[in-house]
Amino acid sequence: MAIRVLVVDDQEMVRAGFSALLDAQPDLEVVGQAGDGAEAVELAAELCPDVILMDVRMPVMDGLAATRRILAAGPPEPRVIMLTTFDLDDYVYSALRAGASGFLLKHSTPDELAAAVRVVAAGDALLAPSVTRRLVEDFARVQPVVPITPVRLTPRETDVLRKVARGLSNRQIAAELVLAEQTVKSHVSNILTKLDLRDRAQAVVYAYEAGVVTPGPRH
Structure with missing residues (x-):
């Protein structure tokens, strides 16, 4: 079965780009897109994705609050990858405490994007050395x-x-x-x-x- 992915970002071009790249993979399927954290919480409950790509800074509800609510809702719990522009952003610790399974740079290559989804779907963490140092x-x-x-x-x-x-x-x-x-x-x-x-x-x-x-x- 394909890994079901929910893409969450307040920029429509980012959502569309990530979704197209992931849908091109035979083992990945984008089941939904959300433009803010509140919408992500609703869609996560409705669609039960395996992995969520979650931006942090969004209107209505940020990615950290959305991650906490989604994971607190109970099983099945999706894996959450936080999307970031810089790997040394200030929210690293807060995101892990919220339950994130890893981090992904927005300018990652298509292969890195697909690999990240597969890694966290398999239960592993996506933590670069620079992230653990931070x-x-x-x-x-x-x-x-x-x-x-x-x-x-x-x-x-x-x-x-x-x-x-x-x-x-x-x-x-x-x-x-x-x-x-x-x-x-x-x-x-x-x-x-x-x-x-x-x-x-x-x-x-x-x-x-x-x-x-x-x-x-x-x-």
């Missing part, structure tokens, strides 16, 4: 880190969580920890289950809030 900076500015030992995780799972929080892929984590990629995938799955987290994006937020990783040049 997340650390934002969190350090918002509140001090009070370390909390994740007692339910094994030492190896904690190591993997630290790598996830740095924005590393399963393949990169496997190389750094000298593990098979499938083993890393199993560890990530166990981490999400034990901590009752939806995806890798939530794991990143948890890691910083729990003090598993702390702000600084190395984590």
